[in-house]
Amino acid sequence: MKNKFIATTYRFHTKDKNKFLVIGWFRENTIGNNELRVCLDKKKIHFTMEEKDFVGGAVKALDGLKVTKQYFLWIDLPKGWEACRNLQVMNFYEGEGGPALEISTKRLQHLQGKMAKYIDGGNLLSTGFRVSGWYIDDGTVELGLFDKSGKKYDAEIKRKRRSDVQKLYPENSADEIVGFEAVYKGDAPKKVIVHLESSTKKADFPITLVYSPLEKGAELFDKYYRKARAYYQQFGFKETVKRSIEKITVQDSINYKAWIRRNAPTAKMLQAQREAHFQYAPKISIVVPLYKTPENYLREFVQSVQAQTYKNWELCFSDGSGKDSPIEGVLNELTHKDPRIRVVYTGEQLQISENTNEALKIAAGDFIAFSDHDDLLAPDALYECVKALNEDRSIELLYTDEDKVDMKGKEFFMPHFKPDFNIDLLRCNNYICHLFVVKREILEQVGMLNPKFDGAQDYDFVLRCVEKSEHIHHIPKILYHWRAHKDSTAENPESKEYAFIAGGRAVQAHYARVGIDAEVMQTEYKGIYRSKYHLHGEPLISIIIPNKDHTEDLEKCISSIENKATYKNVEYIVVENNSEKEETFAYYKELEKKNPKAKVVFWDGTGFNYPAINNFGVEKAGGEYLLFLNNDTEIVNEDCLEELLGYCMREDVGAVGARLYYEDGSIQHAGVIVGLGGVAGHAFTDFPHESPGYFGRIVMAQDYSAVTAACMMMRKNVYEEVGGFDPQWAVAFNDVDLCLKIRKAGYLIVYNPYAELMHYESKSRGYEDNEEKVERFNSEIDNFMRVWKEFLDQGDPYYSPNLTLDKNDFSLRVK
Structure with missing residues (x-):
């Protein structure tokens, strides 16, 4: 049937044990002239239907159509339904059609005993673990966390609103839908069991916090097997195969790999950049602190600099590894092969600000660019900066978009497409981050990095620079690849609490310099700060x-x-x-x-x-x-x-x-x-x-x-x-x-x-x-x-040209 009804989920009403809900959508995004019937052992039973906007936004059907409407079928199960064999949802068009969904009453009885809940997942923290999810509370539900031996973990539990769940459970009030985040501080078990129990039902949900590679693979297999099996039970073999192909092959606008293929400069474009001649060709000093950097990361970073299509650069390293530096031999080799690479040694172990400052002391460029020692520059990074400087010679600061790169330096993910200069956003978070390039005259005005802000020394430095600059330019291109570490603040926020505290102090110091009376506070989101302004007087x-x-x-x-x-x-x-x-x-x-x-x-x-x-x-x-x-x-x-x-x-x-x-x-x-x-x-x-x-x-x-x-x-x-x-x-x-x-x-x-x-x-x-x-x-x-x-x-300067104007979710622009 052309306008097929696709049932996506089904469940019992949380307050009426004889009312059953089926949620689904039509391929043509409307019921149109179709007719749905609900039968119990081929006998029609009563149901009501509601048309609603799709929860979570539009989805794409296999034929490429966007589906924005879904249908809630509230089915009244008659007395004695348990004695029947099957419940069917039938879809007809002009008298022709057949079953869209078939469920055995044994399955229904099993579902009737289920508790309405979902555990989003859990993860290890440096000081314990975190688990989150939601459940429907009838006023008697209690939540507990245990290990397999029955030991209870007294976690701090925060309740959160879950408006997304409420749209799927309209029979419940916002107070009855309990979103939660449970955080335990202390030694974490390998596996934690989330136990929910009401006066009539209970449920256990195990969460593995520490995996062996075999267990991780087994759990992923089990997860996808259960999804595939559930889909097969609803839609049959043919639809399951289609669904699997769709999952594998459909390229949505959020597919960053496809976006890269469409937007990355081609080899021909890069060659044209190498041959380009700029009227203004400033030297750019790339300043990098080193500390026992793994050799493969160091070499990959240097190769990304040497691959730049703009050639008037120097690479200024400071090796703060101390005596008997494990990378001294590699650095000697690199400087011998390329005179643009310069290294300063102090023979002492240096903290991040001191280490960066040593590299700054040997930088002779007209502009200074900052990089971490294990990240990668896009090949056109410096070219795009110099191109912008030639278009506007008044620019004093530049920053670019960035993404993450995996430990192998191969897979790129999590792109951050930034707005043009946004001072109030910067006071909440160092969104500028990488790549950051500053004119030497601004550097001379603000001075070196301040060790008092180690952990957020770059945040403090950026704030001091923007205070002295009138011409700040954003290049809306991914020109910097930030290598994702397990223990970095990007991947594990709990691992560098001191950095987030230092970031708050950096913003507070900024306010003091510019004369704004505000208090900076941490938020529940690490690295994001809230500023509360102190009022002077009480104007009407x-x-x-x-x-x-x-x-x-x-x-x-x-x-x-x-x-x-x-x-x-x-x-x-x-x-x-x-x-x-x-x-x-x-x-x-x-x-x-x-x-x-x-x-x-x-x-x-x-x-x-x-x-x-x-x-x-x-x-x-x-x-x-x-x-x-x-x-x-x-x-x-x-x-x-x-x-x-x-x-x-x-x-x-x-x-x-x-x-x-x-x-x-x-x-x-x-x-x-x-x-x-x-x-x-x-x-x-x-x-x-x-x-x-x-x-x-x-x-x-x-x-x-x-x-x-x-x-x-x-x-x-x-x-x-x-x-x-x-x-x-x-x-x-x-x-x-x-x-x-x-x-x-x-x-x-x-x-x-x-x-x-x-x-x-x-x-x-x-x-x-x-x-x-x-x-x-x-x-x-x-x-x-x-x-x-x-x-x-x-284009709106506070919204990236790389993001779509068709949706409001900041997803990638398709073209």
């Missing part, structure tokens, strides 16, 4: 809330601020917009009567024009700061206003946005990418509540080109400077237009993930669900693309 914040009826939403919005927010110097400017219900106006009177901070003002325009409504509200506002807020929002954290205000008080910041959640806890807004979907779109929409996002970008404060005006704070003088909202954008893109005007005026737009709100989106206006609205929306798209054509053509 005018909170501008448009409203048309929907008084329950408005009441919830204002009450959340009144009852939860710790910042109290606010006023509420409720802009009445053509409400029709008598009770709305009665509510306004009661609101102003009981809350002296609230003022209702009446906009006399017609229709819906978000910019005009807000501009009218600003005219009535007395605050130094403006907070534009949708009436269908509710603050989550009590310091939400302080978080917004702290960033907004900076003179270089024009507007600040928040992290917004849908009602189920998933991400609604974590910044706006201009160009996404053709015009502009929210980053990471529908990501799980607890997800850190691409390289942690959901959980890090950073600069964006725009944020949503559903919650956006700015100084009133900045708003007036750029002329406020433009009424030509009646419904869509008015906030993006305003933010781009603010950026054009020289200010930053900051997304702060620690200002958190629920956003019950579009309750107050409705969707583009009729011809008039669709026409208006399309005209605003056309107008936006005309007004901001140059910006759209150049």
Whole structure:
């Protein structure tokens, strides 16, 4: 059958033992004219069906079609179903068809006794182990960790929201779906057993923490065998073979190997680079500290430098291995063969900063590049840097994208496609990292690496350099390959706790130098820092809330601020917009009567024009700061206003946005990418509540080109400077237009993930669900693309050109 129904999973309702759920999708992405029937021993039984957006985003069918819809079949099992033989889901088109899924009642009875849970996995830490997963809690479930002898491990258990699970278990509330992370500090067993037990069910899930090679292979085989067997039981041999081929051969946009093949320079291109002549050909000194470096890694690194298509370089080594260095012979050989390689010896064992500084002392280049001793440079790394310097001679700092390379130096993975210079992101994490190239004049101003920050000495150095530089250039190409070590901070964050502490101190020292009063704190994500700004004074914040009826939403919005927010110097400017219900106006009177901070003002325009409504509200506002807020929002954290205000008080910041959640806890807004979907779109929409996002970008404060005006704070003088909202954008893109005007005026737009709100989106206006609205929306798209054509053509500087504009998950661009 052409429009085949593919059942992907099935389970029992967690609260009704006679209700069974089958989830699946159609190849044509819709049920269309097909008919589904559910039979028990060939007798039709009742079921209801729901169409939902695919959890986790679209999937690709075998024929290349994208599937975005899935179907939930809630089946009512009749009394005595256990005495029957088989349950069938039948798929028909114009009377023809057959079984799409067949399950024996013995299998159903087995499933009925299963506990709803999933263990994501576990891993060793330097001080113990970590296990994570989720389960459905009926109020009686207890979790414990044991070894095979029954010894219990008292772990610290943190609960986490799992909005991804809630979409698959809609019959359960968010509180009943328990995501957890259990961390045990102490000696770890070879295998830990996760034990879950309720008043009626229990389950054990073994996690192997220490593998022998044979056990690892056996577990992988067992894992894939069980998956294949389950698929065979559902779909039969033919479909299982198809599925296996699909898994092996389908190249998705996230396939980095395929991306490399499409984007890496060819041999012909590299040869053309070798023959190129630059008008400006600066010498680049590559500075590298060595410490008992394995010979094969050292030779591979040197070979990657010697393979550079740009030849005016020198390689400056400092061997900090101490007396009787095991690599002295190799270094003598290398320097004898290539005079561009220089080495300094001190005869002493040196820490990382001291070692790097010794190499810096012998560097004579116009620009200094930094590398680790066991990594690899792409062959065009220096060429691309010099090419950029010839295009713009004012550049003082350069940095590039990077990826990881395995221990054999063969397989590349985990590419990091970075934004253009992003000071607030840099204050959260050293995203610049490699390859970093600095002009000698900047180096002379900031000085050498500081041993006080060993472990994060490069982070401190980068921060000092950007403080002195006005022209920082990002090359959006993978030009550096970071070798992945088991004990590196990239692979095992617990192994270098001192480095993360030093990183926090580096950011704190940076704030002290630039005069920002903020406290730097560690987060649960190693190497990611949170900055909490100290407020000076309590300026008045005018909170501008448009409203048309929907008084329950408005009441919830204002009450959340009144009852939860710790910042109290606010006023509420409720802009009445053509409400029709008598009770709305009665509510306004009661609101102003009981809350002296609230003022209702009446906009006399017609229709819906978000910019005009807000501009009218600003005219009535007395605050130094403006907070534009949708009436269908509710603050989550009590310091939400302080978080917004702290960033907004900076003179270089024009507007600040928040992290917004849908009602189920998933991400609604974590910044706006201009160009996404053709015009502009929210980053990471529908990501799980607890997800850190691409390289942690959901959980890090950073600069964006725009944020949503559903919650956006700015100084009133900045708003007036750029002329406020433009009424030509009646419904869509008015906030993006305003933010781009603010950026054009020289200010930053900051997304702060620690200002958190629920956003019950579009309750107050409705969707583009009729011809008039669709026409208006399309005209605003056309107008936006005309007004901001140059910006759209150049691309959003805070989003890599290597990432897709078709999805909001920061996946790789296909073409």
